[in-house]
Amino acid sequence: MTLGTSARRAGACVAGLSSSPPVCLFTVGARVVIVDRVAASRVDCRTAEAFQHGLGTPARPSDVVRGFPVLSQLASGALRHVDITAQDIPARGTSRTG
Structure with a gap:
C-alpha cells in the first residue's frame, strides 16, 4: 500500500499545518526557537535559585x-555564558548588622 500525494504532503509538515515547504520549514524552525527559549527561561530560574541557596543571599539574584x-x-x-547580578552577598568571617 502506498501513500497518495495528499497524504505525503500532509505528513511532510509537522502537525500537518501546511504542505508548502517554506511554510513547513518556518513552522519547524519557530517551534525549535520556542522550545529553546522556554529551556533558557527554566535554566535562568534554576540558576538563580541555586546561586541564592548556595551563597545564602537574602534576595534572589x-x-x-x-x-x-x-x-x-x-x-x-556546560553553559558558555551566564550573567549573574546579586546584592548582599555575605562574606565569610563577617557579620552583618543593621
Whole structure:
C-alpha cells in the first residue's frame, strides 16, 4: 500500500499545518526557537535559585543565560555564558548588622 500525494504532503509538515515547504520549514524552525527559549527561561530560574541557596543571599539574584541554542549547551553539560547580578552577598568571617 502506498501513500497518495495528499497524504505525503500532509505528513511532510509537522502537525500537518501546511504542505508548502517554506511554510513547513518556518513552522519547524519557530517551534525549535520556542522550545529553546522556554529551556533558557527554566535554566535562568534554576540558576538563580541555586546561586541564592548556595551563597545564602537574602534576595534572589537576576541572571541571564546567553547564547543560542541553549539546548545544545545543556546537552553538553556546560553553559558558555551566564550573567549573574546579586546584592548582599555575605562574606565569610563577617557579620552583618543593621
